[in-house]
Amino acid sequence: MEEFAPDHNGKLLLLVDDHIDNLELLSRILTQAHYRFRRAIDGVVALKAAKLLRPDLILLDINMPGMNGYEVCRQLKASPQTRDIPVIFMSALDGGLDKARAFKAGGVDYITKPFEMAEVLARVSNHLSLRAVTTQLQTSLAQQLRQRANELADEAERERGLAQVIDKIRRSLDLDLVFQTATAEIRDIFDTARVAVMQCVPPQGLPVEPVPLQTLSTQFLPRHHSGMGNTYRVISEDVAEGLLSSLGCEFQRSTFRDFYTSHEQDYPLELGKVDTVSVMHDLETRLINPPVLEVLEKFQVSASIIVPLCKGDTTWGCFCIFHSDGPRQWTQKEIEFAQKVCIQLGVAVQQAELLTQAQHQSVQLGRTLVDLNGIMDNLVDGLLVIEPTGQITRCNPALLQMFDFGQQELLGGLLEDYFPEDMVEAVGRVQSATLPTVTLDIALGSERQGQAIISPIVKCLGPSRQASTVLVEGCVILIRDVTAEREVIRIKNDFLATVSHELRTPLTSVLGFSSLIESKLDSAVIPAVPASEKKATKALRTVRSNISIIIAESERLTALINDVLDIHKMEENRVDWNFQWVDPSLIMERAIATVTPLAMEKKLTIVRDFPECMGEITIDRDRMIQVVINLISNAIKFTDVGHICCSASLVEGAFQVSISDTGSGIPEAEQKRVFEKFIQVGDILTSKPKGTGLGLSICRQIIERHQGRIWVESELGKGSSFSFSIPVALKTCSSALEAECL
Amino acid sequence: MDATKVLIVDDEPNILILMEQALESLEDDYGIELLTADNGEEALEQIRRERPCLVFLDVMMPIMSGLDVCQQLKADPDLKDTYVVMLTAKGQELDRQHGLEMGADLYMTKPFRPREVLETSLEVLNLITSAAI
Numbered sequence: 001m002e003e004f005a006p007d008h009n010g011k012l013l014l015l016v017d018d019h020i021d022n023l024e025l026l027s028r029i030l031t032q033a034h035y036r037f038r039r040a041i042d043g044v045v046a047l048k049a050a051k052l053l054r055p056d057l058i059l060l061d062i063n064m065p066g067m068n069g070y071e072v073c074r075q076l077k078a079s080p081q082t083r084d085i086p087v088i089f090m091s092a093l094d095g096g097l098d099k100a101r102a103f104k105a106g107g108v109d110y111i112t113k114p115f116e117m118a119e120v121l122a123r124v125s126n127h128l129s130l131r132a133v134t135t136q137l138q139t140s141l142a143q144q145l146r147q148r149a150n151e152l153a154d155e156a157e158r159e160r161g162l163a164q165v166i167d168k169i170r171r172s173l174d175l176d177l178v179f180q181t182a183t184a185e186i187r188d189i190f191d192t193a194r195v196a197v198m199q200c201v202p203p204q205g206l207p208v209e210p211v212p213l214q215t216l217s218t219q220f221l222p223r224h225h226s227g228m229g230n231t232y233r234v235i236s237e238d239v240a241e242g243l244l245s246s247l248g249c250e251f252q253r254s255t256f257r258d259f260y261t262s263h264e265q266d267y268p269l270e271l272g273k274v275d276t277v278s279v280m281h282d283l284e285t286r287l288i289n290p291p292v293l294e295v296l297e298k299f300q301v302s303a304s305i306i307v308p309l310c311k312g313d314t315t316w317g318c319f320c321i322f323h324s325d326g327p328r329q330w331t332q333k334e335i336e337f338a339q340k341v342c343i344q345l346g347v348a349v350q351q352a353e354l355l356t357q358a359q360h361q362s363v364q365l366g367r368t369l370v371d372l373n374g375i376m377d378n379l380v381d382g383l384l385v386i387e388p389t390g391q392i393t394r395c396n397p398a399l400l401q402m403f404d405f406g407q408q409e410l411l412g413g414l415l416e417d418y419f420p421e422d423m424v425e426a427v428g429r430v431q432s433a434t435l436p437t438v439t440l441d442i443a444l445g446s447e448r449q450g451q452a453i454i455s456p457i458v459k460c461l462g463p464s465r466q467a468s469t470v471l472v473e474g475c476v477i478l479i480r481d482v483t484a485e486r487e488v489i490r491i492k493n494d495f496l497a498t499v500s501h502e503l504r505t506p507l508t509s510v511l512g513f514s515s516l517i518e519s520k521l522d523s524a525v526i527p528a529v530p531a532s533e534k535k536a537t538k539a540l541r542t543v544r545s546n547i548s549i550i551i552a553e554s555e556r557l558t559a560l561i562n563d564v565l566d567i568h569k570m571e572e573n574r575v576d577w578n579f580q581w582v583d584p585s586l587i588m589e590r591a592i593a594t595v596t597p598l599a600m601e602k603k604l605t606i607v608r609d610f611p612e613c614m615g616e617i618t619i620d621r622d623r624m625i626q627v628v629i630n631l632i633s634n635a636i637k638f639t640d641v642g643h644i645c646c647s648a649s650l651v652e653g654a655f656q657v658s659i660s661d662t663g664s665g666i667p668e669a670e671q672k673r674v675f676e677k678f679i680q681v682g683d684i685l686t687s688k689p690k691g692t693g694l695g696l697s698i699c700r701q702i703i704e705r706h707q708g709r710i711w712v713e714s715e716l717g718k719g720s721s722f723s724f725s726i727p728v729a730l731k732t733c734s735s736a737l738e739a740e741c742l
Numbered sequence: 743m744d745a746t747k748v749l750i751v752d753d754e755p756n757i758l759i760l761m762e763q764a765l766e767s768l769e770d771d772y773g774i775e776l777l778t779a780d781n782g783e784e785a786l787e788q789i790r791r792e793r794p795c796l797v798f799l800d801v802m803m804p805i806m807s808g809l810d811v812c813q814q815l816k817a818d819p820d821l822k823d824t825y826v827v828m829l830t831a832k833g834q835e836l837d838r839q840h841g842l843e844m845g846a847d848l849y850m851t852k853p854f855r856p857r858e859v860l861e862t863s864l865e866v867l868n869l870i871t872s873a874a875i
Binding site: 515 | 754756757760763764802830831851852853854855856857
């Protein structure tokens with residue numbers, strides 16, 4: 001502020017008095033003090049002069065003809081142009097000076113006549129000084145107001161700038177463009193030398209490891225100074241003309257970090273996690289490691305703001321604002337501005353990464369789709385995909401060919417418009433009941449046979465594959481041309497039938513004629529030869545026994561052929577099963593009756609261990625008898641001494657039968673294999689084979705057809721026990737059944 | 743229908759011989775005449791001419807199969823009471839079913855014991871005789 005000094009040279013005063021003598025006197029006084037002045041002899045002149053001249057001070061007489069001093073002063077104060085001019089009233093003591101009126105009219109002071117020269121000068125000087133100070137104060141206030149207005153405008157400008165930058169950042173998903181825009185805009189708004197974006201890069205091709213937020217403050221150290229710390233590469237930069245570009249340069253985190261963190265204030269981020277911003281106002285005031293200083297000087301950095309650039313929770317890089325020509329006192333606003341921009345850049349990085357991922361996935365999906373299409377187009381089987389509505393969403397060339405559709409367009413059409421009703425119905429069943437798969441025979445074009453496998457496309461809603469959490473989104477139908485396959489099966493069956501026929505015809509002759517020979521021997525030849533013909537008698541006995549062997553072996557051969565056909569049919573699932581209600585004890589009795597002669601031959605006892613009447617169950621009666629006969633005759637074959645125990649029971653919805661013997665038993669290793677085809681216990685070479693080797697295999701097929709299981713328990717040397725168990729629906733012992741039992 | 747005549751039809755000469763031998767005692771002990779035919783056509787002719795009461799009929803034969811013979815026979819009101827025993831190597835369930843559907847009265851599978859054939863014949867002849875009385 002200007003110091004008070006009573007130097008009023010050149011100040012213009014207006015003197016108003018109706019007495020010319022007074023004016024003269026005042027003029028003299030003021031001239032000596034080097035004031036300039038004008039004079040007015042009445043109020044009207046004074047007002048005009050004041051407006052025109054804008055004096056620095058007015059000395060005003062009160063008692064004047066026409067307009068008195070008070071009125072003049074009031075009018076002066078009423079006009080904006082003259083309002084600020086201080087007025088000093090002058091009046092003779094006897095002139096009736098009314099001080100109160102004077103001040104009320106707007107005067108700043110008064111002087112009584114006759115004048116004291118010193119007093120006049122002092123008062124004039126004081127009021128001029130006072131006016132000067134007032135004016136100055138007013139000016140300064142106006143200036144301050146203007147400055148504040150400018151600041152507000154600046155701030156608004158910055159906010160607009162920020163909004164613009166953010167808008168631009170958000171408008172693009174191209175990260176390079178985002179960074180270019182951000183660096184250029186920020187450099188423009190900050191009016192600074194260099195703005196750069198740096199990214200953490202793996203040091204030696206290693207993946208980027210996220211840096212904990214608090215440890216990151218930025219660091220500039222050329223690579224050759226580095227240890228194994230993280231490297232930052234400048235990936236985008238906007239730099240003032242004439243400065244060295246740092247684009248592509250790499251810097252290491254180092255002791256430089258300590259310099260920053262130990263000296264700088266920490267600015268908590270307004271949003272998100274607390275993070276550290278490094279701010280340097282003046283390079284000159286810092287103690288900086290020489291190598292770091294070298295870098296800073298190379299890029300002419302004299303002040304900086306460095307904000308970590310975070311992608312989600314991890315540090316991705318940093319955003320740097322550098323000043324080059326001398327110190328710069330960064331304002332809090334500027335730092336916050338940089339932080340806000342940086343948050344937006346972080347969002348941009350994340351979005352760009354998501355976009356890249358999405359693009360990558362889309363490319364992969366595309367490739368998978370191409371692969372899938374290739375696979376489907378080249379499938380030999382016909383493929384059809386349908387929606388739950390029955391609309392066809394996919395099919396392959398093989399399918400079109402199979403059904404002779406030619407180039408017909410099936411996509412978008414309904415299943416029922418192109419395919420037979422039973423297939424539509426099966427698809428409906430699969431979709432509604434979430435059956436795993438349904439297999440269906442279907443007629444193809446050109447009299448070919450197809451087999452359709454219909455599977456639901458399911459989407460699991462919950463963690464487990466329960467019906468309630470599974471959503472059927474359609475069906476996949478795979479159709480295989482089984483014409484050739486069926487033909488092969490047919491040919492095989494024909495072949496087997498033929499072979500069986502061709503084998504049986506000669507076998508009929510062998511068995512038939514040997515039987516006839518046997519009976520002729522017994523009835524006609526042997527009785528006709530006298531006992532005295534010893535040689536002939538002996539020969540006849542041999543012939544007789546040989547014939548018996550031929551008959552037995554023919555019968556075994558017959559059984560083998562029958563078994564082979566039987567098991568073949570079962571495996572082909574071509575057996576007509578005849579399920580009917582029957583009492584299992586009847587089955588046991590029938591079977592035992594059939595095998596009793598065999599047991600008697602070997603003097604073995606058959607023990608019955610089942611009630612006379614058990615209630616009815618549904619099974620294939622003849623097949624079940626076949627199983628039990630098989631098991632008992634096996635037991636007889638392998639037992640030389642002791643008994644065969646046949647037990648049967650109906651317990652907990654299961655029909656269980658066990659045939660136990662006191663025979664040779666089966667080694668453990670062979671127990672598992674006895675149900676396989678052509679497996680016989682014992683060494684075939686040393687012990688005489690006693691069966692076809694198919695009996696147990698047939699038994700297993702029959703039991704499995706009844707949803708049951710068959711197993712063996714055996715101890716070598718003590719005997720074996722063959723058992724089976726089938727689940728049954730029990731009908732209690734009815735009177736009809738009882739009648740049959742009787 | 744002639745209760746003293748039994749016809750055997752098979753294209754295999756050996757089987758014909760076997761059958762004749764198996765049924766020898768019918769001729770010897772019961773005065774029944776055994777006739778033979780080695781194909782379906784001839785069988786039908788003989789059946790129409792000789793009117794046997796019992797026919798042993800092979801299924802797989804040239805010219806006309808046993809099933810066809812059986813079908814025609816059973817379709818003819820005059821001949822439908824002829825007792826037909828199908829005699830075949832095709833022992834499969836389906837064939838058995840088929841044979842019975844064609845009207846066969848009995849089904850015997852090869853190979854068989856000669857005694858079974860004889861016993862069956864006697865049973866059938868007894869049955870027929872008693873029915874005639």
